[in-house]
Amino acid sequence: xxxxxxxxxxxxxxxxxxxxxxxxxxxxxxxxxxxxxxxxxxxxxxxxxxxxxxxxxxxxxxxxxxxxxxxxxxxxxxxxxxxxxxxxxxxxxxxxxxxxxxxxxxxxxxxxxxxxxxxxxxxxxxxxxxxxxxxxxxxxxxxxxxxxxxxxxxxxxxxxxxxxxxxxxxxxxxxxxxxxxxxxxxxxxxxxxxxxxxxxxxxxxxxxxxxxxxxxxxxxxxxxxxxxxxxxxxxxxxxxxxxxxxxxxxxxxxxxxxxxxxxxxxxxxxxxxxxxxxxxxxxxxxxxxxxxxxxxxxxxxxxxxxxxxxxxxxxxxxxxxxxxxxxxxxxxxxxx
Numbered sequence: 001x002x003x004x005x006x007x008x009x010x011x012x013x014x015x016x017x018x019x020x021x022x023x024x025x026x027x028x029x030x031x032x033x034x035x036x037x038x039x040x041x042x043x044x045x046x047x048x049x050x051x052x053x054x055x056x057x058x059x060x061x062x063x064x065x066x067x068x069x070x071x072x073x074x075x076x077x078x079x080x081x082x083x084x085x086x087x088x089x090x091x092x093x094x095x096x097x098x099x100x101x102x103x104x105x106x107x108x109x110x111x112x113x114x115x116x117x118x119x120x121x122x123x124x125x126x127x128x129x130x131x132x133x134x135x136x137x138x139x140x141x142x143x144x145x146x147x148x149x150x151x152x153x154x155x156x157x158x159x160x161x162x163x164x165x166x167x168x169x170x171x172x173x174x175x176x177x178x179x180x181x182x183x184x185x186x187x188x189x190x191x192x193x194x195x196x197x198x199x200x201x202x203x204x205x206x207x208x209x210x211x212x213x214x215x216x217x218x219x220x221x222x223x224x225x226x227x228x229x230x231x232x233x234x235x236x237x238x239x240x241x242x243x244x245x246x247x248x249x250x251x252x253x254x255x256x257x258x259x260x261x262x263x264x265x266x267x268x269x270x271x272x273x274x275x276x277x278x279x280x281x282x283x284x285x286x287x288x289x290x291x292x293x294x295x296x297x298x299x300x301x302x303x304x305x306x307x308x309x310x311x312x313x314x315x316x317x318x319x320x321x322x323x324x325x326x327x328x329x330x331x332x333x334x335x336x
Contacts, residue, residue, distance in 0.1 A: 009313060009314060010266070011315060011316075011325070012272065012273055012310050012315065012316050012317070013053065013274040013275065013319060014052040015055060015138065015276045016277055016279050018054040020034075020057070020280065021286050022280055022286050022287055027101075032059050032060055032062075032065070032066065033286070035066040036283075037279075038066070042073065044307070045307075048311050049315070049316045051079050051080070051317060051321070052318070053081075053082050054082065054279070055082040057085060057090070058091070061129055070130055071131075079318060080320055081134075082135070082319060083122055083137045084137070084140060085139065086140040087100075087106060090118045090121065092121065094110065097176065103175060106143040106174040106178075107139065107140060107148065115151065135157055136160075136320055137162075138162050141169070141172070141174065142182065142184075143169055143181040144182055144199060145182065146197060149199050152207060153196060158208060160210070161211070161319060163209055163212065164184050164211070165184055165212070168185045169183065186200065187200050188202070189211055190211070191208055191210045191326060192209055193205055193207065193209070194207045208323050208326060210319065210322065213274045215264065217257065218264060246261050247276070248261055248275045248276070250306070252290075255305060258306055283296070
């Protein structure tokens with residue numbers, strides 16, 4: 001009697017935009033109290049074998065509480081520190097609008113020399129603080145372009161995770177005189193090496209794009225019809241937009257949606273799922289999403305359920321671990 005094959009485990013990537021408290025409030029000052037709330041989340045992740053990547057911005061990199069947390073994380077190899085850049089308060093400060101703290105302009109809206117300097121300052125700060133090479137990145141407010149990608153490649157980054165498939169940020173204004181954020185509605189949904197001349201396209205650069213897990217939920221009939229359709233046909237694209245895209249990120253009342261998204265990713269044989277949350281969403285009053293203590297406790301109840309679903313079929317990895325695993329797979333494929 002043959003031994004039944006065990007289902008292959010897929011990668012689960014936990015990404016946390018690690019930034020100041022309630023940046024949605026429009027406050028002129030930025031605090032970092034939410035750093036005190038990260039150990040509880042980290043302990044939960046470790047209990048389920050998950051290894052978060054904390055994509056860290058300027059004010060959090062300066063927080064002594066977060067510095068201690070991050071150094072311990074790295075020492076224990078329990079997660080990763082990556083880079084996250086909010087252009088409006090990341091040195092060198094070069095005002096772009098009448099009130100950058102109000103408008104939160106995108107980095108891609110600044111002149112090239114300023115873009116390069118801000119990336120350099122942020123990368124150097126993180127590397128000097130945590131004494132590790134920065135290799136993973138997510139753009140502030142999700143907006144990314146070819147120039148940004150080229151500078152990350154120059155700086156030795158391995159991973160970007162700014163792409164949000166099926167989602168356009170064009171109507172989300174940064175500098176009111178410019179064209180808004182990046183339109184990802186036609187971008188790929190699986191990991192791919194970026195073409196630095198066109199970030200929507202697969203290329204030969206060393207920078208691996210790991211798009212967020214964002215997709216319309218499909219019922220079984222739509223799923224099987226999609227399997228029979230040729231990829232990238234207009235009919236298939238239309239069917240993918242029958243329902244609005246669902247993100248793998250917790251919000252009030254979306255637990256069943258996120259579980260359905262995990263299950264759909266398994267059916268579609270995706271190589272990974274990527275979860276995201278803001279660090280400030282782990283603190284009562286740190287965001288509009290979870291303003292009260294009760295909201296945080298319900299969030300943790302949902303996380304327990306969600307991570308329990310993940311535990312049997314997924315293996316936790318940091319972004320760089322996924323990158324290294326991806327390279328190993330390519331090498332093995334070449335030699336087979």
